[in-house]
Amino acid sequence: MAGCKPQRGGARLKRIKKAAVLGAGVMGAAIAGHLANVGIPTLLLDIVPRDLTEEEKAKGLTLGDRVVRNRLAQKGKERLFKEKPSPLYTKEAADLIQVGNLEDDFDSLKDVDWIIEVVVENLKIKQDLFARIESVWKPGTVVSSNTSGISINKMVEGRSEAFRKHFLGTHFFNPPRYMKLLEIIPNELTDVNILREMKAFAEEVLGKGVVICKDTPNFIxxxxxxxxxxxxxxxxxxxxxxxxxxxxxxxxxxxxxxxxxxxxxxxxxxxxxxxxxxxxxxxxxxxxxxxxxxxxxxxxxxxxxxxxxxxxxxxxxxxxxxxxxxxxxxxxxxxxxxxxxxxxxxxxxxxxxxxxxxxxxxxxxxxxxxxxxxxxxxxxxxxxxxxxxxxxxxxxxxxxxxxxxxxxxxxxxxxxxxxxxxxxxxxxxxxxxxxxxxxxxxxxxxxxxxxxxxxxxxxxxxxxxxxxxxxDVDESEKVISLSRLKEQGKKIAGNKGASLIDIGDDIACLEFHSPKQAIGADIISMIRKAVKEVSANYRGLVISAEAPNFCVGANLMLMLMEAQDYNWPEIDLMVRQFQDAMGSLRYLDRPVVAAPYGMTLGGGVEVCMPCDRIQAAAETYMGLVEVGVGLIPGGGGNKEMLLRWTEGIDPGDRVALQPLVNHVFETIAQAKVSTSGPDAQKYKYLRPYDGITINRDHLLYEAKQVALGLYKAGYKAPKPRKIPVVGETGYNVLRLGAYGFLKSGYITEHDYKIAGKLAYVLAGGAVPEGTLVSEQYLLDLEREAFLSLIGEPKTQARMQYMLAKGKPLRN
Incomplete structure (x- = not known):
């Protein structure tokens, strides 16, 4: 089959505000799910069933009832909640999906900006469907097929020139949320402007890596x-x-x-x-x-x-x-x-x-x-x-x-x-x-x-x-490669664990590159150096990496070895240095933006939370997971979660305060990890004003723009603030809840001990309810609890098991 050259013309792609997906099978529903992920209201349509199910018969329904006629699309939508890994960033995203059928709702296609066909891989069926679509098609609407290999040109044989100018193949790879590739295949008459703008839309809004293909069997x-x-x-x-x-x-x-x-x-x-x-x-x-x-x-x-x-x-x-x-x-x-x-x-x-x-x-x-x-x-x-x-x-x-x-x-x-x-x-x-x-x-x-x-x-x-x-390889200006910048001599400083790199516009990037980006002495040393360098010579700092994950936490092996050698002063020093490094990020006189992605766990979250802003990739899995190895956060995670959840709370409003602290306790004690960047917002790992980048390749660029924006707006470092705590009364409430789980058999005695230490820190220790405490006071409580737990044989057993097996031990 011959390749296709898009036609030059005057067509322009209007902004895609609403889409329709025709076909609610596994792939169609998942495409609709991803469109909803990025905020695009989507109409999901499928054929009208020919027969009633036994359940429908029992309810007295008929083939004329709307719920029956929409059954296949509704099932496609419901499947999104059951599939693992989830096609949705959050369950709430599915609210943007409206179900219907290809008879009653076909006229609604004139109200959308993009129609995606995802029906059975049969040329005749697709040709007939596109003929029907053209009968309601509104000029300017993009129409595409998700075919994995049928000829794009043959699908639209007999269609008008105007329709074909707006038609192309958009081959999503399964599952659409997670697979980066989108193959776009123009037909012989596809307008070059439509092709170019759909490519940009797919990259910037859908987060895809787009490859333009020729109309050949199975594409590339x-x-x-x-x-x-x-x-x-x-x-x-x-x-x-x-x-x-x-x-x-x-x-x-x-x-x-x-x-x-x-x-x-x-x-x-x-x-x-x-x-x-x-x-x-x-x-x-x-x-x-x-x-x-x-x-x-x-x-x-x-x-x-x-x-x-x-x-x-x-x-x-x-x-x-x-x-x-x-x-x-x-x-x-x-x-x-x-x-x-x-x-x-x-x-x-x-x-x-x-x-x-x-x-x-x-x-x-x-x-x-x-x-x-x-x-x-x-x-x-x-x-x-x-x-x-x-x-x-x-x-x-x-x-x-x-x-x-x-x-x-x-x-x-x-x-x-x-x-x-x-x-x-x-x-x-x-x-x-x-x-x-x-x-x-x-x-x-x-x-x-x-x-x-x-x-x-x-x-x-x-x-x-x-x-x-x-x-020259064509690449978007929004793709910043740290490795390439280092090849170009842009590294400011570095050691085995991290590097500080000039990424342009007087913004520096602190890159973690220790094994698994685990936080150890090298990274802490580079944080201190980065703070001094950026304060003296740069407008702002971005923290990110180019490895598969942002950061999986502290160097567990090093901590365990020191604990097994009873080297408590060294562990205490390491935790103090990590806490101090996080404090230096929080109070740096230049804006600091964390750009996490992938697994961002334990210490990785603690690196992000003191930053002025977080610009997270959509695929970011954040969680304070230290209880899984018998510990609690030691680098300021408890204190930072309290800061986030109690912001704006009247210290005297004890009724409002306790439920918030309960929520923080549950989040940390249950090691809750977000399933996406948007999902991280419900735990307040991300705040409402933090950003989410759909295209991972654009993450550094967008984080850099945030840092520049803060600097140009006249950035001023935050001032330390007092934090209201629930004190002894709230501590007892938290302990009582944990005790109920112990007696019900949901947690072990050691889990209960860890929960008690966590409750004491989050309650602010033995102080009256409503007391305002300093950040340093909470950090000291956190460090003491951490040191106490790491000395426990059962905690060390959990750490050893995690290192050996890669999964938590319940003991």
Whole structure:
């Protein structure tokens, strides 16, 4: 199929204030859910049921009743509350979804700004639906299809030129809330302004990473990803390996998700995969490519047996109950029986684990002459050659392909980035020795004298293009790369745990890069240095990182070692220094903005809370979780939560004060973690005036703008304030509540001890109810309780268990 060039014209995208999703299946409902997440009222429609359910019959309903006619859409909406992980930022977001059906509510489509079709993958059904949509279509409304591979041009054959100018493919990846990739596919007449503005809207409002695709079978990510899975299946058979052994190689060792190949297939559904592979095979003309997408007999048999993966309870893996409890078995491809899992033993896998960078891990694997190395080389070689050979057919540039695979399949490196990592010259030389035909694009690269598809020129990243030259990689000004800034010499100071970087406009960024961003002496030292440097030379400070998570808390191993050595003065010093560092952030004479994302736990939350503002990513999971290791927050978390919940409260209003303190107690004692940035607001980890960034790539930019705005508005550091506490009376109330949980068997004796220490701190100790105390007074109580608990053998057992198992111990 030929690619499409959007038409130039005068059409403009009006602001999208309301949307409609047609089709309330798993994907349609989830798209509606994400639109609601970002504040867009959405109409969710599905077909009218032909039959009554038994429940409807029992209620005396008829096919004419509205509740029956809207049943499928309503079920789609209700499913959003049950799915895990949740498609919604908060349950309240679903209030923006209005359900209806494709008969009674079809005329309502004239009142929306964007119509998204998400019905069954059948060309005729889609064509008929778009003909109906045009009959009510209001000029200027964008219409799109969420197809995963049907031709965008064929869908709108026979539609008017005006309609086609506003039509394109918008292929969301599942689940839409969490998967970054959105493939946008123009048809031959799509207006260039509509295309450009929809791309900007998707990036800035929906938080997506957008790749513009050509109208070819399965577009970019599914085309390459499906080919890669086909190659892997064949390599497994050729090398006589099992699915579990293949997954040992094709997961994190190769820079891909932990679910690797066959666990991913089970999650996607084998029938879905077969449909995607068949779609490519039926729509390409090259016999070799048709053969490459021919589904293996093994998969055909599994689909016939209804072994479709997670949705049917078995696929390549199967969960069973044994005497030892639950066990996961794996399919033996030769016998079609399930057997216990086994690890692939290969020296190259061990070497890959020791690699410091993904490039080192990959080189250790693909050039090794053991089973893991042979598998890694075969699937890497085949995928790279296929991608380069078909690049011009499926994409306009290598960057689009790399982004599609990183954002759509969660690869650490896209195909051309991966090729650079293993060495283009070395890998091509081996491919030639093995009789492979090298694609023209790669020959052009090597003939030009270059040895990689990407290079950096005067601080700008450039990529090799189809025309045979290097050009600047197109990137939004809203994407700030700390690693690139450090390469450009913008690092102000740094140590093993953190760096201070000039991010422009006289704003500095404190970046955490210790293992798991855990807070230790190095980070505390850099906080002190950052405070001095920013006060003297900068307008403001942003705190963030580029790792998978913002910060998972304090260095637990270090704390445990000191406790086991009875080194209480050292622990006391560490906690004091952390508390002092947080105080220096709160009272710095320049604005401080925290930009958290991902897991932001324990000490990570304590870093954020003293800051003047928090600009959090939508996918931020915040929580003071110290009770999980037998402790309470020690870096000011208790004090900061009291500050937030008691702000504006009359100290003499004891009736109002106690419920607020109760709420803080429950939040910390139950280690409540937000499920999103918006969800963090209900715990007051985020305040009403803190910001949320939907697109993670724009987080640093938006945090920087907040810091600049505060500075330009004449920023003044806050002054310490007294905090009203509930005192002994409130302490008894909190203890009594915890005692009830103990007697009911919900908590252990040690849980009760931890709760007592927490209650004492939050109540302000042995003082009268309504007393105003200083921040330092509460910090001292907090530190004393922390030191007391870390000396407890059961707390140390919890810490040890968390470090070893990664989950809390109840003792």
């Amino acid at each position: 990510a599914n085309r390459i990803g499906t080919y890669g899975l086909q190659v892997t299946l064949k390599a497994m058979e050729e090398l006589g390996l099992g699915p579990d052994e293949v997954d040992d190689v094709t997961g994190r060792a190769m820079g891909r998700p932990k679910s690797a190949t066959f666990r991913t297939l089970d999650l996607v559904g084998l029938d879905t995969f077969v449909h995607v592979a068949d779609n490519v095979r039926e729509n390409v003309t090259n016999p070799e490519e048709q053969e490459a997408f021919q589904v293996s007999p093994l998969l055909v048999k599994m689909v016939e047996n209804k072994w479709l993966g997670e949705k049917t309870g078995q696929g390549f893996y199967k969960r069973v109950k044994t005497e030892k409890g639950k066990e996961i078995l794996v399919l033996d491809p030769a016998t079609l029986d399930y057997r216990p899992r086994k690890k692939l033993k290969a020296r190259s896998l061990e070497q890959a684990k020791r690699g410091k960078t993904q490039a080192e891990k990959l080189r250790a694997l693909v050039y090794a002459n053991d089973p893991a190395g042979k598998l890694a080389w075969i699937i890497t070689k085949k995928a790279l050659l296929y991608t380069a050979e078909h690049l011009e057919e499926i994409a306009d540039d290598i960057v689009s392909v790399d982004r599609a695979m990183r954002w759509g399949f969660n690869w650490d490196l896209g195909p051309f980035e991966l090729w650079d990592a293993i060495g283009v010259e070395k890998s091509v030389a081996r491919m030639r020795e093995e009789g492979e035909t090298i694609p023209p694009l790669v020959e052009k690269l090597l003939a030009s004298g270059a040895t990689s598809f990407y290079q950096t020129e005067e601080g700008r990243v450039q990529s090799f293009n189809i025309g045979g030259k290097f050009g």
